[in-house]
Amino acid sequence: xxxxxxxxxxxxxxxxxxxxxxxxxxxxxxxxxxxxxxxxxxxxxxxxxxxxxxxxxxxxxxxxxxxxxxxxxxxxxxxxxxxxxxxxxxxxxxxxxxxxxxxxxxxxxxxxxxxxxxxxxxxxxxxxxxxxxxxxxxxxxxxxxxxxxxxxxxxxxxxxxxxxxxxxxxxxxxxxxxxxxxxxxxxxxxxxxxxxxxxxxxxxxxxxxxxxxxxxxxxxxxxxxxxxxxxxxxxxxxxxxxxxxxxxxxxxxxxxxxxxxxxxxxxxxxxxxxxxxxxxxxxxxxxxxxxxxxxxxxxxxxxxxxxxxxxxxxxxxxxxxxxxxxxxxxxxxxxxxxxxxxxxxxxxxxxxxxxxxxxxxxxxxxxxxxxxxxxxxxxxxxxxxxxxxxxxxxxxxxxxxxxxxxxxxxxxxxxxxxxxxxxxxxxxxxxxxxxxxxxxxxxxxxxxxxxxxxxxxxxxxxxxxxxxxxxxxxxxxxxxxxxxxxxxxxxxxxxxxxxxxxxxxxxxxxxxxxxxxxxxxxxxxxxxxxxxxxxxxxxxxxxxxxxxxxxxxxxxxxxxxxxxxx
Numbered sequence: 001x002x003x004x005x006x007x008x009x010x011x012x013x014x015x016x017x018x019x020x021x022x023x024x025x026x027x028x029x030x031x032x033x034x035x036x037x038x039x040x041x042x043x044x045x046x047x048x049x050x051x052x053x054x055x056x057x058x059x060x061x062x063x064x065x066x067x068x069x070x071x072x073x074x075x076x077x078x079x080x081x082x083x084x085x086x087x088x089x090x091x092x093x094x095x096x097x098x099x100x101x102x103x104x105x106x107x108x109x110x111x112x113x114x115x116x117x118x119x120x121x122x123x124x125x126x127x128x129x130x131x132x133x134x135x136x137x138x139x140x141x142x143x144x145x146x147x148x149x150x151x152x153x154x155x156x157x158x159x160x161x162x163x164x165x166x167x168x169x170x171x172x173x174x175x176x177x178x179x180x181x182x183x184x185x186x187x188x189x190x191x192x193x194x195x196x197x198x199x200x201x202x203x204x205x206x207x208x209x210x211x212x213x214x215x216x217x218x219x220x221x222x223x224x225x226x227x228x229x230x231x232x233x234x235x236x237x238x239x240x241x242x243x244x245x246x247x248x249x250x251x252x253x254x255x256x257x258x259x260x261x262x263x264x265x266x267x268x269x270x271x272x273x274x275x276x277x278x279x280x281x282x283x284x285x286x287x288x289x290x291x292x293x294x295x296x297x298x299x300x301x302x303x304x305x306x307x308x309x310x311x312x313x314x315x316x317x318x319x320x321x322x323x324x325x326x327x328x329x330x331x332x333x334x335x336x337x338x339x340x341x342x343x344x345x346x347x348x349x350x351x352x353x354x355x356x357x358x359x360x361x362x363x364x365x366x367x368x369x370x371x372x373x374x375x376x377x378x379x380x381x382x383x384x385x386x387x388x389x390x391x392x393x394x395x396x397x398x399x400x401x402x403x404x405x406x407x408x409x410x411x412x413x414x415x416x417x418x419x420x421x422x423x424x425x426x427x428x429x430x431x432x433x434x435x436x437x438x439x440x441x442x443x444x445x446x447x448x449x450x451x452x453x454x455x456x457x458x459x460x461x462x463x464x465x466x467x468x469x470x471x472x473x474x475x476x477x478x479x480x481x482x483x484x485x486x487x488x489x490x491x492x493x494x495x496x497x498x499x500x501x502x503x504x505x506x507x508x509x510x511x512x513x514x515x516x517x518x519x520x521x522x523x524x525x526x527x528x529x530x531x532x533x534x535x536x537x538x539x540x541x542x543x544x545x546x547x548x549x550x551x552x553x554x555x556x557x558x559x560x561x562x563x564x565x566x
Contacts, residue, residue, distance in 0.1 A: 014058060014072070023060065026042070058071065114202065134155040147261070162185070174220040174222075232271065234269045249325075253333075255334055256268070256270060275307055295326055297326040315390070317392070437526050442469050444510075
């Protein structure tokens with residue numbers, strides 16, 4: 001919902017907010033030097049203060065776990081809020097009204113749908129008590145009356161909703177389907193598992209048949225309220241039960257999650273008939289420091305585990321521990337915990353392979369590491385995946401362990417592969433230099449947005465990386481009083497966000513009075529190198545007689561004005 005709040009308001013909000021005061025009210029800070037304040041990080045366990053808050057940048061960064069962001073991010077992470085909730089809270093604290101006017105009509109419509117699904121859930125729950133064979137199923141599965149009530153379990157009779165509620169509204173929530181112009185209840189003769197969002201609002205349903213008909217399980221379709229790839233079953237009950245969550249366990253089925261909850265494992269959640277997505281995983285980072293995946297021990301379970309690992313790698317932060325738990329053949333979480341008890345189940349969970357252990361064990365399967373060919377295959381397969389990891393401790397740890405397992409200098413091996421590949425040999429080292437200088441100029445601009453006023457024109461768009469630089473420059477030039485935190489807000493949930501944040505926290509030892517000349521000097525170097533490369537290309541074309549009249553004129557002009565920049 002971030003797109004519904006104007007960027008101009010977010011800029012104003014972050015200009016008026018004081019991140020130091022906001023953090024200090026929750027995590028006592030101590031001043032060290034300059035504009036930096038430090039504390040032990042509130043997002044991971046540590047004894048040495050590595051959590052830095054910069055007053056000028058209005059930006060925080062933990063050198064231990066990589067947590068970072070502006071005032072909105074801090075409220076989202078520390079107070080476990082969604083984006084709009086964090087914006088609302090921050091705005092109230094500093095006396096601003098969030099411009100939700102454009103959202104009011106849509107919000108009112110959604111609230112009406114939430115209320116409708118609440119009524120439907122209550123109706124199904126009441127029907128369950130009247131339907132002996134449905135209630136008997138839950139009792140046979142060992143569910144108590146209290147658990148049935150906690151999860152609002154129910155039963156859907158055949159085609160009654162349209163006579164109780166308005167058809168168009170039911171259709172908007174996915175509760176009705178059409179065939180040949182006639183409406184039918186989507187869920188008929190099924191036991192029902194209402195799905196709630198993090199705030200407890202009913203957003204959809206899962207239904208299971210009690211006979212052998214197909215499909216065995218059926219979920220609500222995608223609607224304005226419900227997206228399968230975003231929601232996790234049972235998260236509301238888990239958060240309501242646990243103030244702190246040392247770990248979260250991800251299972252695959254409704255009944256598995258509910259059974260574990262009843263057995264005292266009140267930190268299990270379930271995916272909704274879909275593979276684990278990056279959105280699922282990232283949404284859990286704010287709640288816990290350990291995520292454990294639980295899979296069946298068969299081939300299908302192991303394939304699902306490997307897919308989950310591939311989803312994790314591009315987003316894995318250093319402060320989250322991942323484990324992969326595999327159950328004995330023929331067991332699911334429900335049956336296994338009932339047979340062995342909670343203590344043994346949790347022991348197996350705590351002894352489950354870590355991400356690193358599972359990664360290397362799975363890759364080594366069917367590979368003979370005693371042979372040169374096997375070793376090369378193993379290294380290549382590992383590096384292909386490790387390169388997807390974001391820069392950090394985990395990535396370095398995997399590279400070190402890869403070297404130890406293969407008794408190979410992995411960095412030298414990587415370099416030899418690059419040297420051996422003809423396409424990887426740089427044709428012009430100036431391109432590499434320009435990339436480095438451009439990164440330096442962008443770092444200066446991110447950390448000191450007011451520098452934008454000293455650059456009158458954007459960089460040449462043909463240069464690699466210039467597009468992102470120009471985007472930052474245009475935002476900063478429009479409002480030179482923006483902080484680093486406010487600039488980064490423009491890249492929330494975008495692929496460039498993490499990289500820009502890494503530039504924002506880099507230590508620069510430049511005196512304030514030297515910033516302008518340092519910035520313009522870097523820009524001049526970029527432009528000079530870019531122009532030299534363009535001139536060289538045109539000269540090469542002229543030498544073999546394929547230069548056009550327009551290009552010849554451009555070449556002459558560039559040679560005459562080759563020393564004019566910025």
